[in-house]
Amino acid sequence: MARIDLDVPYSQKDEAKSLGARWDPQAKTWYIPDGAEVGQLARWLPIPNDFELEHEPEFLVRSPYYYVMESLSDCWKCNALTRVFSFKLPEEHEEFQYIEDDEEEFTLTRGLGEWKSHGHRGTVSNVHSLSPRVVKQMHRFTETFKLAYSKTAGSRYFMNHCQHCGAKLGDFFMHSEPGGAFFPTSPEQANKMFLFRINEKFDANCDIRYATDDFMDYMQIGGE
Ligand SMILES: [Zn+2]
Incomplete structure (x- = not known):
């Protein structure tokens, strides 16, 4: 050596x-x-210089533009239909990935990583933090998408609330169950959803779900 x-x-x-x-x-x-x-x-x-390393940013997900996505969900508490919101990210979005250390003592790379693009669209869930600009945009659509504690997730995240009774509507069923408000399984279901394009930067700490068919092309494009 x-x-x-x-x-x-x-x-x-x-x-x-x-x-x-x-x-x-x-x-x-x-x-x-x-x-x-x-x-x-x-x-x-x-520091290895075969790729561009950066220190961890405040937000680990970013996109040059994004969509506010609107759907409908049954409220588990009052049984009424309520408007619910999430975000859809275009192919251009990126996630920050940390460098994996082979040796623990290799402390120089701690917190370092690079931006990676997966090249496909994604649906945002479990939003733990959002940049103030994105919060402001979301407030143009709803006042009920706000930080709340989830027993299921064991943490606080931006959650929808029933527009009628104020009950918390957790992400799990709307995002993880096929047929849920943000998990359309048919063109008919997607056709009841709306997309509003926001030509501003998206910054958040959140999960992104990918689907082979997200039926995005069947969603209605909402006007300002
Ligand atoms: Zn309700």
Whole structure:
């Protein structure tokens, strides 16, 4: 095994030296000698540069534009039909993926990752946080899409509430059960749903569900 070059800032050279790093005056670089332990010198290992690494952003899902999606659901409490909302993301959306460390001591890459696009549309659920701009857009459609605690999920997320009685309408049945408000299984069902395109950036921490047939083309395009 060859030696491993390090990225040691000048101010930390003495520390690196005390931990076993050697100086190569020709190449002007600190390095771990052939066969020596990486150990605590791992913090100075160069960051892999074969792809663009970034520090974790505040929101792990982003899209240049998005759709507010409207559907109808039965309220479990008052049995009335109520309007419910979610988001649909276009093919251009991206998810931030963390670099997976093979070695635990390789602390330099902690919190680093890159944006990945899967190239297909997705339906948003379990929204734990949203950028203020997206919250503002959603409030143009409804005041009942708001943070609430879910016993099923064991956490707080942006949840729909019945427009008649205010009961919480959790994401699980609407998103995970075929035929649920946001899980259309036929063109007829999708035709009762509306999409409103928002030409602004989408930023959130949420889940995204993909379907081989999401029936999006059968949904009605809503006007402003
Ligand atoms: Zn109700």
